[in-house]
Structures are given as C-alpha cells and as structure tokens.
Amino acid sequence: MKKANIVCALVGMIFSAGVFIATLGFRQFRNVPVGPEFFPRWLSAGLFICCLALLVVSLGTKSDQAAPSISPFDxxxxxxxxxxxxxxxxxxxxxxxxxxxxxxxxxxxxxxxxxxxxxxxxxxxxxxxxxxxxxxxxxxxxxxxxxxxxxxxxx
Amino acid sequence: MDFGFILSSIEPVLMPSNLLLIFLGALGGILIGSIPGLTSTMGIALLIPFTYGLEITNSVGMLLGIFCGAMYGGSIAAILIRTPGTPAAAATVLDGYPMGQKGEAGRALAVALFSSFAGGIIGASLMSFLSPVISKMALKFGPAEFFTLAVFGLSVIISISGKSITKGLITAFFGLLIATVGMDKQSGYMRFTRALGLMEGIPFIPALIGLFALSEVFSNIENILSSGKVTAKISGALPSWSDIKRIFTTIVKGAGIGAFIGAVPGAGGDIAAFVSYSEAKRVAKHPELFGSGVPEGIAAAESANNGCTGGAMIPMLALGVPGDSNTAVLMGAFILQGFQPGPMMYVEHLDVVYAVFASMIMANIAFLIVGMAGVKIFAKVISLERKFLIPAILVLSLVGAYAINRNMFDVYFAIAMGVIGYLLQKYEFPLSPILLALILGPLCEVNLRRFMQIDNGEFWRIFTKPICVVFLILALASMVTAVIQQRKINRLTGEAGGSGN
Structure with a gap:
C-alpha cells in the first residue's frame, strides 16, 4: 500500500496545485470581503497539505501489504x-x-x-x-x- | 389545556378513510424512499395534485405519510445495496451495509425500522410540546449561526474517516472543492467550468448514486468470482428485546438531535443523521466496532433522520418558514387548502395544528406496520444471486440519476463519480466524507460570505454570538474526541493484530 499511497498523494498534490493556480485567474470583486475565489483557494491549500502529510507518512513507513492492482493485464x-x-x-x-x-x-x-x-x-x-x-x-x-x-x- | 377541544381536533384523523390515506401515503413513501434518486420531496410534490379535492386533514395526513415513510425507506437501499435511498440515509450505509454483508440484513432492517419509528414518534411528540419554544430559538439563526452549524457538521468527518484520518480529510477536501464547481450563487461568477450540466453546481443525487451504488457495481464486476452469495437471516420484523435495550439510549438521543437540527431551517435529516452517528460513536464503549455493522450505528442515524421530520415541522407551522425542502412542499399543500402556516395558525386554526400533530404520530405508526409487513420481502433482495442483482442495480442507478432532471448529463456524471468512488475505495479512501462535504460545503460557504458581508469582513465578531460559540466548542470537542478515539481504535486493532500474529 505504501507505493499506492505515495502515488495517490502526488496525484492529489498536483490536482490541488492546479486548482490553486486556477483560482488565481478568478475575477476580483471590489467591496466584497470574501469573493468567489476564497473558498476554492483555501480548500485547495488544505487538500495540498493533507496530501503532503500522506506523502510524508507513507515515505516514513515500511512497505506493508501489496496494493490492489489496476493493471489492464489483470x-x-x-x-x-x-x-x-x-x-x-x-x-x-x-x-x-x-x-x-x-x-x-x-x-x-x-x-x-x-x-x-x-x-x-x-x-x-x-x-x-x-x-x-x-x-x-x-x-x-x-x-x-x-x-x-x-x-x-x-x- | 382543553382536552375536549384536542380530542375533537384529532377525531377526523382517526376516521377510517383518513387512516387509509395515511397508510397509502406511508406505502408510497417507503417505495419512493427506497429507490435511489427519488426523494420524499419529489413524492410529496407528485401527490399534491391528487389532494386538491381532499379535506385538509386527509390531504396533510397522506402527505405526512409519504414524508415519514420515505425517510425510513431510504434506509432499505442503504442497507441492501449500499446506496442511500435518500440523502438522509447516507449515514445508515456506514453500519447498515456491513451488517447486511454479514448475513444480518433482516436484523439491520428491523433495527432501522424500529429506530425510525421511535425517532419519528419522539420527534413528533417534541414537535407537539416544544414547537413554540424551539421556533423562538430557530428564529435567532442568522448566517453566522448557520456557518458554525455547518462547521460543527463538518467536524463529524474525523469520526467517519475510518482507519486513516488523513485519507478522510483528503476526501473531505476533495468533496468541498468539487462542491464549489459551477455558478457562485452570490456573484454569479462561473467557477472552473462553463459546462451546461454543472452550471448549478455538482448534481448531488447523481453524485451520491455514482459514489455509493455504481462504485459498488464496478467493484463487484471486478471481483464477482471471489464474492460469495450473501444470505439474510430474518428472525422477525422487529429487533430482539436485547437489541432494543442496546439501542434505546442511542435512539432517544438521536431523536432529540434530529428534532433540534430539523427545527433549524436549512438543516435537514442528512446533517442530523451524521451528527447523531458521530455522537453515538463518541460515547460508545467500543467505538472501534462502528463501521463494521453495529446496531447502534443504524439506530443513531435512523432515529435522527426520522426525529428530524417532527423538528422540520416546527418552523413551518410556528413561523411559516419551512425547515427543509419537504416542509417547503408541504407548506404549499397547506396554502393550496387555504391555510397560511405561521404564528397566527396557533390562534386561528389550532384544531388543524392538533390534527397535524396527530397525523404525524399516525404516519409513523403506518410506516411501522407497512415496514413490518415488508421486512422479509426487502431482505430477500440481498439473497438474490449477485450475477442477477448487479446488472439490475446498474440499470436502477442510471435511471435514478436520470429521473431527477431527466438529463443525460446526470447519467454520465453518475458513471464518472462511480469510477472515482471505485478508485478511492480501492485505495482505502473513505467515501462518506465526500458526501458530507457536498451537503455542508455550500451551506458553509454561502453563510460565511453572507456573515462577512454583513459584518464588514470582521470575522472575530463570530465569537461574540453565543450560539456560534456553542457550535464551535461542540465542533472542537467532536474533533478532539474523534482523534483520541481513533488513536485508541488504531492501538486496539494493532494489539489485536499483534496477538493474532
């Protein structure tokens, strides 16, 4: 499962980074304390941090049981x-x-x-x-x- | 209190013709609730045209039968095919489905039925006696209070994350993020996409069907040769005496939580069920067993969502503010009959108010009887050979996704969510946090932004509001206890694994 967790964490980090970058292009509204970009931006940051935590924890653990396969040969x-x-x-x-x-x-x-x-x-x-x-x-x-x-x- | 007046008010409810309509409503509600994709709101809305010519007592009795019956019916699909028939039954999946897979589908259905009934009766009784008091409290809810209520609801994520809190948080953040897709309700700005089907945001019911039903179908297609046939043991339509004793406290607490949350306009059975589930797990002697198929898990969720039916009626009757979409449609039925719900209802039409209370009690009794008659039939579904059952579930799921908006986009979206759900489940990411995030994310965002707009961006003001402070403390307590509990569970399961080795 270690490898699978690392791959999942990396996919999540790339996804959240992509979302964060996308929110930078959102239109800014004046006189609005919290605009439409606020939630997705903070949530993508939260997702990135959680994925990073999963990556760090997975790198620090010993390899346990094998992850289930998604090979097309299965x-x-x-x-x-x-x-x-x-x-x-x-x-x-x-x-x-x-x-x-x-x-x-x-x-x-x-x-x-x-x-x-x-x-x-x-x-x-x-x-x-x-x-x-x-x-x-x-x-x-x-x-x-x-x-x-x-x-x-x-x- | 004029008991003569109360008796004369509830007399029409007990007439055979009215009881028949309540029973028909309950039967229809159970059927509608048990089909994923069909909600009690849709059922009530479909039946309103048939109630034009009826007396108010008959009309409301039949519609309440659907409302209460559908709330219970949602648990049937949750237990048998791992798909909550209604969003309010999402928390029932957590223990209901594992119990069914252990060959105890009959017991799970009986616990769900009894808990729904008891929760509904307690909720209806609370509605009868406390509606003036609770409605005053509900009136104090503004955007800040709703935001903190949503935060409290989201704090439950930790306790439903299963083995890994990190993975639970990842799926929760993913769910919250996808809940922001589509048109921003406050500014009209399109976020992330201009795709027609996503303009109004993520279609919730297709997402629910994809994540829970189709992911299970795909997993079964992959592993069909290794999965054995599940047979359901059915000892009775009601739980055993020992089960009733075991779940009694959970039911009472769940019904109370349900009635309170239901009384808050905008918060429905789905939130109540998750909060109640988390609370039951928090106080349990063996929290590590939650998620593996324990009756307390089902009882907590079902008593809360049915307790909610009574609670949701409080603001509708007392204030004229519907507590959820069901009561919004029910309010329409009242108005069609010439009655305007609100404070004056208690002055001008007190007889109707008492009749509604009595109809609510009768609706709960009706779905108990119909449910008892049907438990054996429902439980037989799980005994069907999987090679027959899986294709039928696939078709039913796709039709359920289509039925909401009659839109093919929803069908493809459900399939896509099914693939995502299948992959997440395969790599041990819990799915329930996504569901909770989809329910609470928009509530959280909209109310935070409203509050910030009203209070000129001064977030600290939230700590000056007593209800907000209470919810924030509850959220913090819920998260801390859930983390401590999870550590205890991991330690216990680690020790068990070690001794096993």
Missing amino acids: KGIQRLLIGLAIAIAYAACWEPVGFIVITPVAVFALMFLLGKREYRSMLLMAAGSTAVIFCAFRFLLGIDMPMGLFSLFGI
Whole structure:
C-alpha cells in the first residue's frame, strides 16, 4: 500500500496545485470581503497539505501489504473495463434506440460478462427487470424514459 | 389545556378513510424512499395534485405519510445495496451495509425500522410540546449561526474517516472543492467550468448514486468470482428485546438531535443523521466496532433522520418558514387548502395544528406496520444471486440519476463519480466524507460570505454570538474526541493484530 499511497498523494498534490493556480485567474470583486475565489483557494491549500502529510507518512513507513492492482493485464480489471464500456454504451443508446429496447440487451450482456450462462433465466431476468423498472418509473412515478425508436410510432 | 377541544381536533384523523390515506401515503413513501434518486420531496410534490379535492386533514395526513415513510425507506437501499435511498440515509450505509454483508440484513432492517419509528414518534411528540419554544430559538439563526452549524457538521468527518484520518480529510477536501464547481450563487461568477450540466453546481443525487451504488457495481464486476452469495437471516420484523435495550439510549438521543437540527431551517435529516452517528460513536464503549455493522450505528442515524421530520415541522407551522425542502412542499399543500402556516395558525386554526400533530404520530405508526409487513420481502433482495442483482442495480442507478432532471448529463456524471468512488475505495479512501462535504460545503460557504458581508469582513465578531460559540466548542470537542478515539481504535486493532500474529 505504501507505493499506492505515495502515488495517490502526488496525484492529489498536483490536482490541488492546479486548482490553486486556477483560482488565481478568478475575477476580483471590489467591496466584497470574501469573493468567489476564497473558498476554492483555501480548500485547495488544505487538500495540498493533507496530501503532503500522506506523502510524508507513507515515505516514513515500511512497505506493508501489496496494493490492489489496476493493471489492464489483470483479468478483474479487464472485466471491469468491459463492464464500464457496456454501461457507457448503454447510457449513450437510451435516446437514439430507446430505454425499452436497449435495457434488456445491456442486462443480458452484463450477466454474460459476470459469467452467467443459463440463457433462459438470463432472458427472463433481462426482460423482467426492464419491465418492472420501466413500469415503476413511467406509470407509478410519471417519469418519462427516453423511448428512442418507439417515439417514431408516437409512443 | 382543553382536552375536549384536542380530542375533537384529532377525531377526523382517526376516521377510517383518513387512516387509509395515511397508510397509502406511508406505502408510497417507503417505495419512493427506497429507490435511489427519488426523494420524499419529489413524492410529496407528485401527490399534491391528487389532494386538491381532499379535506385538509386527509390531504396533510397522506402527505405526512409519504414524508415519514420515505425517510425510513431510504434506509432499505442503504442497507441492501449500499446506496442511500435518500440523502438522509447516507449515514445508515456506514453500519447498515456491513451488517447486511454479514448475513444480518433482516436484523439491520428491523433495527432501522424500529429506530425510525421511535425517532419519528419522539420527534413528533417534541414537535407537539416544544414547537413554540424551539421556533423562538430557530428564529435567532442568522448566517453566522448557520456557518458554525455547518462547521460543527463538518467536524463529524474525523469520526467517519475510518482507519486513516488523513485519507478522510483528503476526501473531505476533495468533496468541498468539487462542491464549489459551477455558478457562485452570490456573484454569479462561473467557477472552473462553463459546462451546461454543472452550471448549478455538482448534481448531488447523481453524485451520491455514482459514489455509493455504481462504485459498488464496478467493484463487484471486478471481483464477482471471489464474492460469495450473501444470505439474510430474518428472525422477525422487529429487533430482539436485547437489541432494543442496546439501542434505546442511542435512539432517544438521536431523536432529540434530529428534532433540534430539523427545527433549524436549512438543516435537514442528512446533517442530523451524521451528527447523531458521530455522537453515538463518541460515547460508545467500543467505538472501534462502528463501521463494521453495529446496531447502534443504524439506530443513531435512523432515529435522527426520522426525529428530524417532527423538528422540520416546527418552523413551518410556528413561523411559516419551512425547515427543509419537504416542509417547503408541504407548506404549499397547506396554502393550496387555504391555510397560511405561521404564528397566527396557533390562534386561528389550532384544531388543524392538533390534527397535524396527530397525523404525524399516525404516519409513523403506518410506516411501522407497512415496514413490518415488508421486512422479509426487502431482505430477500440481498439473497438474490449477485450475477442477477448487479446488472439490475446498474440499470436502477442510471435511471435514478436520470429521473431527477431527466438529463443525460446526470447519467454520465453518475458513471464518472462511480469510477472515482471505485478508485478511492480501492485505495482505502473513505467515501462518506465526500458526501458530507457536498451537503455542508455550500451551506458553509454561502453563510460565511453572507456573515462577512454583513459584518464588514470582521470575522472575530463570530465569537461574540453565543450560539456560534456553542457550535464551535461542540465542533472542537467532536474533533478532539474523534482523534483520541481513533488513536485508541488504531492501538486496539494493532494489539489485536499483534496477538493474532
């Protein structure tokens, strides 16, 4: 965890320094004791100090247990990246394709990714969860979900 | 006190048709509260059009049923899927979810239900008896008092930081920083971005969904093969007698904290729950167990957020100032019915005031009964196979993020926050401080700047205000005790590790 903490502290320090520099470009307001730059500037300084403390403490400690991996060669991370891609693609398809059409496809794909291979129950689950969520939001709560292709037919 | 008048005022509340409406409201509230992304405010707002034609007692009874039911409903998702159904249930996640993962989801739900009920009843009783007194105190709150209240709330961060206070502070500062993104409410200046979706600041509910639900979904996708099936033990819909004895003091204290914080306009159940949680941890014999799934953690959070429902009604009824967004919408319902909440309400419509108090009590009883009937069904969710459950949670989370503004930006933002939450969690950075920072950061900043504007930039004047001094002392005490406690916990866990070796 030591290396991971050092990397996290450095990332945090760079981020907070960037924010601090950005606040220097904020417009100054006259006759205002505390302007819009005050909070972000002090908060970025606070974040920098905390990250520095984490860095100093981490450098002073012995290396303990290994940090969890985020290597793209790790099987779990590969699965996660595919899952993330499915989630983004799923959201991107809501408006053009429609919630009702794309949701069972996404649910089915995710179950497949997670290692499920019982196709009949997967189909049932994909269709069932889509129907329940759609009906609950559309008819009980009155929230219109994007209909995509169905809107062409006036639905 | 004219008991005959009180009895005649509450009689309409006890009519079967009114009780049915309160029960329907409680059922709807629990459903709405348990779905991440849907809030009780939204539920009340959705139902107001249906109450146009009803009597004031029926209308308010049904809406209070939603208000109280949703406050409890938030804990269901917090315990089962690690996503607070409502912001007020954010502190319930801390111990509720670990308890569910230990196979005690039924016990956690029962503790949450009982604590919510007891907290709600105590809060409603305090509302009935103390509203004139508390409303006078709440009226004394200005920007300086709100700023110090927010500082006191932020002091809780240390006690919810877990193993590393430094990492807790880092996530808190990160949360406070991102809370400043978007248009500055006082000057109209755009800070950091001109992106359309961030104009009004960070979308809170999508952030909450991303940090807590989607981060867990991503973590499960990565580790699905190593995670076992969790089965929920359900022994009863209510906690055991030994659990009730164990959490009794926590509930009473939590309800008191909730009612007081709820009575302060602008401070809601989310702040109350965190403050109560921190207080319960501070006085606990074994604070090191908080966060690992202890009933006191759930009881503290749930009794406070439900105690808040009664507290929030005080300024609304007594002053005509809504305590939070729920009571703001409820006030609209009163006005629609031709009643203007405020001091004159106690003079001109005392019968309605008593009816509201009685409806509040009945709403709490209603969600207890509905909740008892549903505990077994709710707890079954956790027993579902994860490979089925995770895709469904992903869809529900994205729909929840979309539902608030019907805006695709919020959906992508929730996914981004999910990735950030996943990474932070992976490297042992606590997520709860970000949430607390997102809630309290804007309150803190806006009120500090207002106070400085009014007092010509002389910050020292804050120490001349008694309420501010009390809050600052409480904040300091909370931070010092939390640091001492964390050292004790680290020492104890170090010794346990050493003996284990």
